Amino acid sequence: MRLFLCEKPSQAKDIARVLGANARGDGCLTGNGICVTWCIGHLLETAPPHAYDPRYKAWALEHLPIISDAWKVEVKTKTASQFKAVKKLLAQASELVIATDADREGELIAREIMDFCGYHGLVQRLCPTGVGKTWLACTLAHKACRDGYSVRYLRLPRLMEELGMAHGDGRFAKLMMGYAKTDLLILDDWGLAPFTAAQRRDMLELLDDRYGNRSTLVTSQMPVDKWHALIGDPTLGDAILDRLVHNAYRIELKGESMRKRATKLTTAGTSD
Numbered sequence: 001m002r003l004f005l006c007e008k009p010s011q012a013k014d015i016a017r018v019l020g021a022n023a024r025g026d027g028c029l030t031g032n033g034i035c036v037t038w039c040i041g042h043l044l045e046t047a048p049p050h051a052y053d054p055r056y057k058a059w060a061l062e063h064l065p066i067i068s069d070a071w072k073v074e075v076k077t078k079t080a081s082q083f084k085a086v087k088k089l090l091a092q093a094s095e096l097v098i099a100t101d102a103d104r105e106g107e108l109i110a111r112e113i114m115d116f117c118g119y120h121g122l123v124q125r126l127c128p129t130g131v132g133k134t135w136l137a138c139t140l141a142h143k144a145c146r147d148g149y150s151v152r153y154l155r156l157p158r159l160m161e162e163l164g165m166a167h168g169d170g171r172f173a174k175l176m177m178g179y180a181k182t183d184l185l186i187l188d189d190w191g192l193a194p195f196t197a198a199q200r201r202d203m204l205e206l207l208d209d210r211y212g213n214r215s216t217l218v219t220s221q222m223p224v225d226k227w228h229a230l231i232g233d234p235t236l237g238d239a240i241l242d243r244l245v246h247n248a249y250r251i252e253l254k255g256e257s258m259r260k261r262a263t264k265l266t267t268a269g270t271s272d
Helices: 009-019 078-094 102-118 132-148 156-169 172-181 196-210 224-231 234-246 259-261
Strands: 003-004 023-026 029-033 036-038 044-046 071-073 095-099 124-126 149-155 183-188 214-220
Touching: 003 009, 003 078, 009 029, 009 036, 009 095, 023 156, 036 078, 044 102, 071 078, 071 183, 078 102, 095 102, 095 132, 132 149, 132 183, 132 214, 149 156, 156 172, 156 196, 172 259, 196 234
Parallel strands: 003 036, 003 095, 095 124, 149 183, 183 214
Antiparallel strands: 023 029, 029 036, 044 071
């Protein structure tokens, strides 16, 4: 069985829809000979001190520092049922496709589950095209940091999720104030999905606070002429792009994937 491991349910639904895996299973979607499952973020968490030694359950200064040869993780209680489903699917899988976010945290989420469940089968990685947009953005960010400017890197999908949660728990104004004060704000992976009504309003407010005062760097796989349609609302689309595009420096990257060029394959009949 070919198993796709995603970071969150919404991501799994999008991938499953494209692959034709529309049948609902226990913590997964199946169809066309593949299975798509999800993690709900981190299904594992750092083990508490008393997992190393029962003495550490009661805090005492003389126990410090606590140093272990191997750090432990354990299953999160709130999402234990989904972990059980993922573990069962991993035991049945002959091939695993890591489809979590293509960043350090996404990779960690997948790898820690593989290690914890003892998966040793074939592994593939689902990645963006990889022409170097994020690499170039981070290079410019590094230069800005060296020149004394404050920089913040954000993947747009996660930013939208964060702002959505901030509306509910009262952190929205504080978050927006922090973003407005950042000298260089990087919004990576613009346009992976259409904007919702709330996301359009949040993006306009974010860009309006920064326009003319701070620098914003956007990376996207989508051509700029497709952005208006992705935003969805003609009026808000005009307002957002007016603050983002018209006075911008634009760099268009072409060529094959940098990951493909960096791959070193052994020749047939040889081994490492």
